[in-house]
Amino acid sequence: MRKSKRNPREVAEIVAIQALSFVAGDPERLGRFLAESGIGPETLRGAAADPRFLASVLDFVMRDDATVKAFAEASQLHPTNVAAAHQALNDPDWERDVP
Template identity: 90%
Template sequence: MRKPTRNPREVAEIVAIQALSFVAGDPERLGAFLAESGIGPDTLRNAAADPRFLAHVLDFVMRDDATVKAFAEVSKLHPTNIAAAHQALNDPDSERDAP
């Protein structure tokens, strides 16, 4: 049975959730992210449901080449796929529920 096809925005959200897990796995990185985002650790899970927040997660990861490389290695994604997810979440013309 074939898996359902996902739209680029949905795939980008999945990558961003993986990136959030990556960020949360390192106390120093998580501290920097929380300070920058202005949210507390207790609201992190709820914030992850917001596509704008997920875009911010990828903004944070993409800002530093070493972070991108580390996330790519952990997630087994190519850095260009991470960049594509970043672009998809930051594209104002992209619809979340588009076919």
């Protein structure tokens, strides 16, 4: 059986969604994120479909080494994978394929 290949952007979005779940799992961390992003808890789920919002989630996680390490450990990722996802989502040369 052949493995499906995902592009780096798709993988980065998956990592960012995991990061959002990680942030949401800690009320204090979530409060800081919501205050910084200006988004309300009622619109959080809808915002998760926006790649720019997902990039902001990884921006928030990447700002603090302890947060990056905690997220990486909780997600069973290496911190460099988190950094690569952050870079992929913040790549200005990438454009989403639209059918």
